[in-house]
Amino acid sequence: MPAPEPMRFQPSARLQKYLGRELISDPNLAIIEFVKNAYDAGASRVEVEFQLAKNADQLRISDDGIGMDEASFRHHWLRPGYSEKSPDFAGKPFGVTRRTAAQRRRASRPPAGEKGLGRLAAGRLGDRMQVWTRPTPADQWLHVDIEWARFDDMTQPMDAIAIPFEFVDEPGVSHANVGTVILISDLRQRWLGRVPGRPSPGRRRTRLGRLKQDLEFLVRPMSDADVEFMIELSSDAVTDSDDVGPITPQRAVDASDYRFDFVLTLNESGEVVVTRHLNRSADAAKEAGRPRSEDLGDSVLTPRVARESSRSISLKSGPFAGTFVYTPPPAAKRAKEIDAVGAGVLLYRDGILVEPYGLPGDDWVGVEARKASRQGHAAIQPATFSGAVNITRVDNPELEDMSNRLGLLDNEASEDFFGHVQAEFGYFENLIYAEVVQPRWKTMEVKASEAAARAGGLAAVRLRAVAHSVGQPVQALGYEVVRLEQILKRRDLPVEVAVQLRDIVERIEAHLLRLSGSVTKFTDAPMPSFGRASVQELIDAAVSEVGPFASVAGVELRPTPAGDDTVTVPADLVVDAVAELLMNAVEADRPEGTPGFVEIAASSGGTGSSSIEIRIRDNGLGFAHASAGDTLTTIESTKGRPSEGLTVVENAIVVSHGRVMIESTGRDGTVMLVVLPKGSTPI
Amino acid sequence: MSYALLIEDDASLVDSLTKLMDESGLRLDVAMTWDEGMARFLATPPELVIADYNLPGSEHGLRLLFEMARLRPTARLVIASAYITEEDVEKIEALGLVDVALRKIDAVATARALVAEVEAARDRAASSSGTDWAQFAEAARRNRDVSEKEFRELDTFLREHRIKDSGGKL
Numbered sequence: 001m002p003a004p005e006p007m008r009f010q011p012s013a014r015l016q017k018y019l020g021r022e023l024i025s026d027p028n029l030a031i032i033e034f035v036k037n038a039y040d041a042g043a044s045r046v047e048v049e050f051q052l053a054k055n056a057d058q059l060r061i062s063d064d065g066i067g068m069d070e071a072s073f074r075h076h077w078l079r080p081g082y083s084e085k086s087p088d089f090a091g092k093p094f095g096v097t098r099r100t101a102a103q104r105r106r107a108s109r110p111p112a113g114e115k116g117l118g119r120l121a122a123g124r125l126g127d128r129m130q131v132w133t134r135p136t137p138a139d140q141w142l143h144v145d146i147e148w149a150r151f152d153d154m155t156q157p158m159d160a161i162a163i164p165f166e167f168v169d170e171p172g173v174s175h176a177n178v179g180t181v182i183l184i185s186d187l188r189q190r191w192l193g194r195v196p197g198r199p200s201p202g203r204r205r206t207r208l209g210r211l212k213q214d215l216e217f218l219v220r221p222m223s224d225a226d227v228e229f230m231i232e233l234s235s236d237a238v239t240d241s242d243d244v245g246p247i248t249p250q251r252a253v254d255a256s257d258y259r260f261d262f263v264l265t266l267n268e269s270g271e272v273v274v275t276r277h278l279n280r281s282a283d284a285a286k287e288a289g290r291p292r293s294e295d296l297g298d299s300v301l302t303p304r305v306a307r308e309s310s311r312s313i314s315l316k317s318g319p320f321a322g323t324f325v326y327t328p329p330p331a332a333k334r335a336k337e338i339d340a341v342g343a344g345v346l347l348y349r350d351g352i353l354v355e356p357y358g359l360p361g362d363d364w365v366g367v368e369a370r371k372a373s374r375q376g377h378a379a380i381q382p383a384t385f386s387g388a389v390n391i392t393r394v395d396n397p398e399l400e401d402m403s404n405r406l407g408l409l410d411n412e413a414s415e416d417f418f419g420h421v422q423a424e425f426g427y428f429e430n431l432i433y434a435e436v437v438q439p440r441w442k443t444m445e446v447k448a449s450e451a452a453a454r455a456g457g458l459a460a461v462r463l464r465a466v467a468h469s470v471g472q473p474v475q476a477l478g479y480e481v482v483r484l485e486q487i488l489k490r491r492d493l494p495v496e497v498a499v500q501l502r503d504i505v506e507r508i509e510a511h512l513l514r515l516s517g518s519v520t521k522f523t524d525a526p527m528p529s530f531g532r533a534s535v536q537e538l539i540d541a542a543v544s545e546v547g548p549f550a551s552v553a554g555v556e557l558r559p560t561p562a563g564d565d566t567v568t569v570p571a572d573l574v575v576d577a578v579a580e581l582l583m584n585a586v587e588a589d590r591p592e593g594t595p596g597f598v599e600i601a602a603s604s605g606g607t608g609s610s611s612i613e614i615r616i617r618d619n620g621l622g623f624a625h626a627s628a629g630d631t632l633t634t635i636e637s638t639k640g641r642p643s644e645g646l647t648v649v650e651n652a653i654v655v656s657h658g659r660v661m662i663e664s665t666g667r668d669g670t671v672m673l674v675v676l677p678k679g680s681t682p683i
Numbered sequence: 684m685s686y687a688l689l690i691e692d693d694a695s696l697v698d699s700l701t702k703l704m705d706e707s708g709l710r711l712d713v714a715m716t717w718d719e720g721m722a723r724f725l726a727t728p729p730e731l732v733i734a735d736y737n738l739p740g741s742e743h744g745l746r747l748l749f750e751m752a753r754l755r756p757t758a759r760l761v762i763a764s765a766y767i768t769e770e771d772v773e774k775i776e777a778l779g780l781v782d783v784a785l786r787k788i789d790a791v792a793t794a795r796a797l798v799a800e801v802e803a804a805r806d807r808a809a810s811s812s813g814t815d816w817a818q819f820a821e822a823a824r825r826n827r828d829v830s831e832k833e834f835r836e837l838d839t840f841l842r843e844h845r846i847k848d849s850g851g852k853l
Contacts, residue, residue, distance in 0.1 A: 471765045471787065472693055478790025479699035482798060486706040509791045516790050519765075 013161050014154040019080065019120050027189055028214045030121035034061045034182060035218065035231060037119075041065025042106030043179060044228045048215075050191055050208070050235035057187040059125060064176035066102040067135040070142055070165075077131070077144075078163075080120055102179070105228060123148040127186035132171035134178055140167040193239055196556045196595075208235060208243035215247045256327045256384070257284040260428045263321040264420055272301040272315045274424070278431070284328075288435045309423040317417035318396035322389035324428050326380060328436050345387040345421070347408075354401050354408065358388075366422040370429050379433035389421055467519045474515055481508050530657075533571040535602045535612055535676075536562040542578035543600065546586060555586045555596035562602040567612050567676040569656040574676065577652040577660070580645050581616050581672050588620025588670065596620075614674040615663065622665040630662045685712040685727045686808035687801045690720035690734040703794060709801045717747050724751055729758065731804035733797060736764035745781070745838040752780045756822030757815070761800055763787055774837055779825060 031048060038046040043063035051058040068076065122129040127148055132141045144165045151161055175181045194205050204210050215231050231247040238244055259279040267273050276296035285292045299305070306313040324345065344358035345365045356362045363369075367382050391399050398413030408414040484505045488498055543559050550557050567574075578600075585598040599617045632646040653660040653674060663673040691697050692715045704711040712729065714720035724732065732751060748760050762775065763785040775784040783800070787793050 468765060472696060475765070475787050475790045475793065476695050476699040478792075478794040479696070479703045481791050482794035483699070483703040483706045486703065486798075512790045516788055520788050 011158045012154045013151040013156045013158045015158060016080070016120050016123060016148070016151045027125055028211050030124040031059070031061070031211060032214060032218055033121045035215065038063035038065050038180070039109065039229060040106065041067075041180065042100075042102035042104070042109070044101070044105065045176070045230050045232065047174070047232045047234070048211075049174070049232075050237075052192050052235055053237040056185065057126075057191070059184045059187060059191075060173055060181065061184075062173075062175050062179065062181040064102065064179040066100065066106060067139075067178045067180055068133045068142065069135055069139065072135070073131075073133065073142055073144065077119055100178075122146075122182070122184055123151075124188070126184040126188055128184070130183045130185075131180065132168070132173070132175065132183075133180040137177050140169060141171050143168050143171065191235070192237055196551070196554060204243075206239045206243050208233070208238060209240060212243055212245070212247065219247060219249045256325050257281045258324075258326045258328075258432065260324040260326075260387075260424075260431070261321070262323075262424045262427075263319070264315060265319045266315055267300070272313065274299045274301065276424075276427070284436075288439075290435070309426060311419040311423035312416045314416060315420070316413045317391070317399055317420070318413070320389060320391045320396060320417070322387060322421060322424065324385065324387040324425065326386075326428075326432065327384040328381070328432070344382070344385075345389060345425075348388060348390050349396075349399070349401050350392050356407060358386075364418065364421070365425045367425070370426065379429050379437045391417075471516075471519050474512060474519060477508070477512055481505055481512065484508075530568055530570055532566050532568050533574070534562075535565045535567055535614070538567070538569075538571060538574055538578065539600055539602060539614070541575045542582055545575070545579040546582040549583065550586045550598070553586050553596065555598060557582070557586075558597055558599045560599070560601035565602065565604060565612050565678070567678055569658065569676055573652045574656050574658075577649045577656075578614065578616070578674065580649045581660075581674070584646065585616055585618035585620070585670070585672070588618045590620050594619065610678050611658075611675050612678060614676070616672040616674070617669060619669040622667055622670050623662065626662055626665055628662055628664045632660060632662070685710060685723075686729055687731040687733065687804045688712045688714065688720065688723055688727075688729040690714045690717065690732065692716060692735065696735075700794075700797070703798065704801060707798050707802070709798070709805055711801060721747055721750070724758075725754070728755055729804070730807045731759045731761065731800055733761045733763060733800065736762055736767065745775070745834065749780055749834055749838075752826050756826045757819050759783075759800070759804065761785060761797075763793065763797070778834055778837065780834065 035046050035048065038061070041063060043065035045064050047060065047062045049060045049062075051060070119129075129146045129148070131144045131146075134141045142165065144163060146163055151158070153161075171181055173181055173183055191207050191211075193207060195207055195210060204213050212233050215233060219229060219231065229249065233244045233247060235244050257280065261277045261279075263275045265273050265275070275298050278294045278296055280288065280290060280292050280294070282292065301311070301313055303313055322345070344362065346358035347354040347364075357364045365387075367380055367385065370380065396413070396417075398411060399417055400409040400411075401407075408417070484501060487493070488501055488505070493501075539559055539562055543557055547557060582598060582600065586596070588596075590596050597619055600614065601617075602612055602614045604612060632650040650660055653676075656676060658674060658676040660672065660674045663671040665671070687710065689697065689700065689711050691700070691713070694715075697713055697715070701711055701713065712723060712727065714723050720732070720734065723729075732748070734748060745762075748762065751758060752760060760781045761783045762781050765787040767775070767784060767786055769786070772784040772786060775781050783796075785793055785796060
């Protein structure tokens with residue numbers, strides 16, 4: 001009897017949709033996968049070109065890497081999940097073995113992409129992908145045409161979908177002499193324009209600008225390896241001219257916030273001298289109040305200094321130099337998403353990478369150890385920390401490379417060497433801690449304290465308003481009690497009823513007295529203090545509070561610059577009130593499919609006017625039961641009573657000596673008008 | 684003939700107070716706005732006007748009471764409010780235009796005080812045999828001596844720092 005057919009997985013064609021389109025949520029990451037592939041293919045130049053000006057959007061990614069023939073394409077490209085760059089691969093690499101320039105570059109580079117899923121990511125970018133590739137100028141171009149929609153049939157196994165291919169003399173698109181060209185058409189998203197929502201600190205505002213920034217993160221760690229690799233990002237239409245241009249490792253380093261260079265040498269007396277220099281980006285210099293280029297001086301390693309920094313007082317390793325490059329959060333979060341190439345401090349001996357130092361999983365510099373010493377609060381976030389240390393056979397003969405990916409030979413020189421590098425990292429880490437981390441924590445503490453004070457002020461306003469609203473029915477009860485007293489005077493009232501009623505009246509009077517006392521206490525709650533405040537700053541603070549919510553809701557906030565106007569108000573109350581109005585505008589119901597936006601603009605109330613008008617306009621569907629000129633307390637919430645949030649807004653603005661109302665409302669949206677006094681006289 | 688006029692816009696308070704007055708055998712005329720109050724004051728000159736301070740149209744503030752005091756200096760004016768402080772009461776009464784400024788702190792005591800005021804107004808109306816011109820002249824002279832500037836400053840201060848500091852009317 002023949003053996004039963006073994007069980008086998010038969011992946012559905014639709015699996016590519018999940019692995020490619022849906023696994024990669026960010027289209028930038030899809031493009032980065034292709035750039036990584038080009039880097040791993042030994043490319044010296046990658047062109048990422050967008051054609052966006054005409055109706056048919058296209059994206060071309062072209063490299064001068066090793067290219068592929070048909071066999072290599074079938075072996076590598078058509079096997080998702082297979083990657084000879086993976087650390088799990090143990091065989092001989094398949095493919096062309098000619099010793100071309102691309103092959104030599106490929107051999108010298110630590111692998112960037114290793115999961116073998118990059119090509120499926122093209123489905124995230126566009127509906128159609130065409131590939132042209134060839135390994136030598138003598139070969140024809142292999143042209144493969146993939147339409148992702150054909151893979152959406154889950155009843156078909158993946159390998160049942162035939163992919164058309166041919167050989168052509170010319171690709172018909174711009175290309176290098178050899179290598180690979182990818183053309184993605186029917187792009188799935190808009191690449192022109194700004195990213196909606198509140199500006200993210202440290203991130204560029206335009207879509208192409210963010211892609212350029214992500215590519216800079218990707219290549220920055222390559223800088224000190226003198227890697228011959230450049231990305232040219234271009235587009236026939238741009239929102240900002242800075243969105244495109246060449247991206248090289250050196251430019252990417254220049255764009256990072258901190259670059260720390262150190263050199264260890266011996267002076268004439270045989271003492272170890274450490275020379276340090278720090279470069280800051282313009283933003284980092286401004287935030288820290290320090291110069292862009294700062295010479296940190298020469299430091300002689302005395303026994304005390306060496307002891308305190310846990311390093312050797314000698315330089316048995318020989319002289320060497322190194323560089324650390326760092327960009328503090330929030331960029332760190334983004335770089336982690338990109339899985340930046342070679343994040344870590346790489347070690348080069350005569351320009352050749354010494355594995356495993358600085359490669360994923362290796363922490364020879366001691367980043368994690370420093371983090372532990374700060375009880376988990378790392379000053380350096382590894383994702384955007386990188387660098388390189390350079391040694392040579394001539395200067396560092398005792399530092400021998402075992403050449404089997406296991407690092408340097410273990411001896412006194414290497415022990416010396418590691419101690420010095422780790423100590424320099426410690427020095428740099430302390431510098432970042434003092435200059436970046438501590439001031440930011442202080443800012444966060446101050447902000448938290450301010451937010452608490454604002455919450456207290458608004459609560460006091462609310463308390464007073466509630467107290468007054470309670471006071472009215474309490475007074476009415478007082479009238480009813482005295483009315484009962486009058487009824488008690490009726491001669492026809494049975495005695496026993498009169499006695500009971502009198503008792504009840506006395507009890508109610510006592511309760512009312514207590515209640516009135518409490519109401520009086522609440523009406524005496526402390527009031528917020530008035531001061532001159534910049535209208536621009538008030539609006540910025542409110543927009544900043546609401547920004548994250550708007551971003552999540554997919555609603556764009558569009559503040560207009562407010563100029564130099566000032567108002568005399570309790571600033572915290574006004575910020576909270578305006579923020580509440582913005583939130584309402586963000587949450588306004590809109591027709592399905594309509595991109596939401598909220599505009600906020602300030603203007604002087606007219607020549608000689610004593611007030612500033614702030615208008616908040618949304619493109620929602622308007623209030624059903626309110627009209628122009630109405631105060632906010634007329635607006636019903638979904639519970640059929642005045643919306644509490646808007647009631648508080650009205651209270652806060654009135655307390656601020658201003659006024660607020662609905663200027664207009666309808667199917668085209670709502671405009672809220674806030675009027676605030678410039679001077680100390682209320683509106 | 685009406686002898687007491689209440690100017691108050693809160694319908695529940697008006698209902699409770701008028702029922703109290705009915706039970707007490709007293710008559711109370713009611714106006715819900717300042718303008719209506721002034722019209723009734725002119726049409727049926729009462730002995731007593733009781734006014735809530737924070738009313739729609741209260742940008743007039745104390746001004747209407749000032750006008751009433753000028754028109755009929757012998758009318759007794761009582762202002763009742765939850766917004767004013769003890770210090771405000773002293774200033775208002777010191778001006779001499781308003782006879783009593785009642786703070787609505789103790790609800791029952793306020794109700795009893797208002798009943799007493801209306802009773803007294805009823806008794807004055809009943810015992811009156813026409814305008815006492817001497818009394819009228821004396822009151823007019825007293826009101827004339829009230830500094831308008833001082834009055835206006837107090838009025839402005841109360842509107843800005845009592846009504847608005849309370850977040851306006853809910």
